[in-house]
Amino acid sequence: MVNFLLCCDWGTSFFRLRLMNASDYQSLGEIHSQTGIAGTFTGWQTRGASRGIARDHFFRQELKKQIDRLAEKVAMPLDGIPVVISGMASSSIGMEELPYATLPFAVDGSQASVRHFDAQADFPHEIMLISGVSSDQDVMRGEETQLVGLIALLQLSGDKPQEAICIFPGTHSKHMAIQGDQLVGFDTYMTGELFSLMAQQSILKDSVDTSLLAHLTDSDKEAFRRGVRRSGTSPILNSLFTIRTNQLFDKLTKKQNALYLSGLLIGTELNPLLQQDNWSLVLCSGSNLSIFYELALAELNLLHRTITIPPDIIDLVASIGQINLFQNQTAKVTAK
Structure with missing residues (x-):
């Protein structure tokens, strides 16, 4: 059994690498940067492809730089760690582009679509690359590992409830329906992205x-709750314009309007x-959004059937998922 794993969450615009103890889920150190997939791919197109460097090799070179950074931070050699x-x-x-896994998807990760390198x-590490999951009309990459x-x-x-909808807030929030030991459906909501577009x-x-949205007064919270209540009584395309009239008629401050x-x-x-x-709810939010989703769930009278996972735990679930996926996939290969 592998004692340590390097767990990498590599998003479009964000990179995080952790050294994890696989036996107890403890993080021994981490680094993060804005060296996301989009920028790395552009770098390969401009600096790698023209020189005949294979795409997977270019990505390994960039990953090796980050592993060396982490090795220096934790003051230990990391060669040989998967x-x-x-x-x-x-x-x-x-x-490398991998096909999506499909529904139903076993929540232990045993049906994940993966590729081993x-x-x-010049890169003394085995790699396991994990793909995402697709339904007939939706896709995700990364959230399935968190799940x-x-x-x-x-x-x-x-x-663990038998039937639950797990809510992962974010730029593109995911609601994942779990029945027994399977993910049976999911929906994506562009909540965070739409907020940024409207506000900016x-x-x-x-x-x-x-x-100043990190510091909320009671009046601020009430402005947020007013927005939640309005969402259930009027179409969103009409409701959005009331933000303009709230400001024109001095009904709310600009900060309160943002919360609305x-x-x-x-x-x-x-x-x-x-x-x-009939479904339990599991709120899986990071610290920057947890208060807003808890306020909204309370306003909608949904909090009583909601399990709230602490934000510090949510920060680790991707790495824990990667450990379980690696162990399950390794067991499958060993059993053959």
């Missing part, structure tokens, strides 16, 4: 102030859950 990569590294602009002389880690933790604690590039940008906008969008995302009253 690397597990999830996120956009398996996409059309990644290290052997260690090389595998989350389910592993819920099983350890004895808190639309006619509403002069009506909101997003600079957030409430509108998060409420619109969560309203469909009111029709799924």
Whole structure:
């Protein structure tokens, strides 16, 4: 059994690498940067392809730089430790494009679509590259690995529900439906991206102030709740314009208006859950969004059937999922 793993979450614009103890899920050190897949792919096109460097080799070179950074930080040699990569590294602009796994998808990761790369002389690490999951009308890369880690933790604690919708907030929020030991469906909501577009590039940008949203007064929270309530009573395309009139008629401050906008969008995302009253909910939010989703769930009277996972645990679930995926895939190969 492998004692240590290098767990890499490589997104479109973000890179994170952790050294993990595989036996107890402890992080022994990590680094992160903005060296995302998009920038790395562009780098290969401009500096690698023209010189005859294979794409996977170019990605290994960039990954080796990051591994060397982490080795220096943790003050130990990392040669020979396998690397597990999830996120956009398996996409059309990644290290190698892999096909998606399909539904139903076993939540232990045993049906994941993966690709193994052997260690090389200039890259002394085995690599396991993890692909995403697709349905008939939706796709994800990376969130399925978070789900595998989350389910592993819920099983350890004895808190895993038989039927649940796991909510992963973010730029593109994911709602994942779990029945028994399988992911049976999921939906993507462009909540975070739409908030950024409305607040930064639309006619509403002069009506909101997003600079101080980490510090909320009771009045601020009430403005957010007003947005959540409005999301259930009026179509979103009409409701969005009320942000403009809130400012014109001095109904809310610009900060409160930003929170009202957030409430509108998060409420619109969560309203469909009111029709799924037989399902438990599992909120899997990082620290920057947890308060908003908890406020919205409470306003919609959904908090009583919600399991809330602490943000510090959510920060680790991708790495825990990678460990479980690596161990399950290794066991499958050994059993053949």
